[in-house]
Amino acid sequence: MPRNLDRRVEVLVPVESARSRQELQAVLGSVFADDVRAWVLAGDGTWSPAEPRKAGKPVDHQVAMMRRAQLRARRHAT
Numbered sequence: 001m002p003r004n005l006d007r008r009v010e011v012l013v014p015v016e017s018a019r020s021r022q023e024l025q026a027v028l029g030s031v032f033a034d035d036v037r038a039w040v041l042a043g044d045g046t047w048s049p050a051e052p053r054k055a056g057k058p059v060d061h062q063v064a065m066m067r068r069a070q071l072r073a074r075r076h077a078t
């Protein structure tokens with residue numbers, strides 16, 4: 001897949017709301033804990049599937065985000 005590294009714009013903003021910071025930390029924590037769909041880039045440029053956890057339940061970020069969205073939708077529906 002080609003990457004747009006030359007015309008890309010990245011922006012940093014402070015996250016001042018404590019609730020927003022918690023939400024962001026939860027999402028990023030899920031991303032970095034994913035060991036079901038994640039891939040690891042080696043120093044030689046090759047990709048390989050992430051190693052599964054030795055102990056504990058596997059973390060699938062995609063499933064975790066769908067679950068969060070469903071819970072949020074239920075909360076707002078009532």
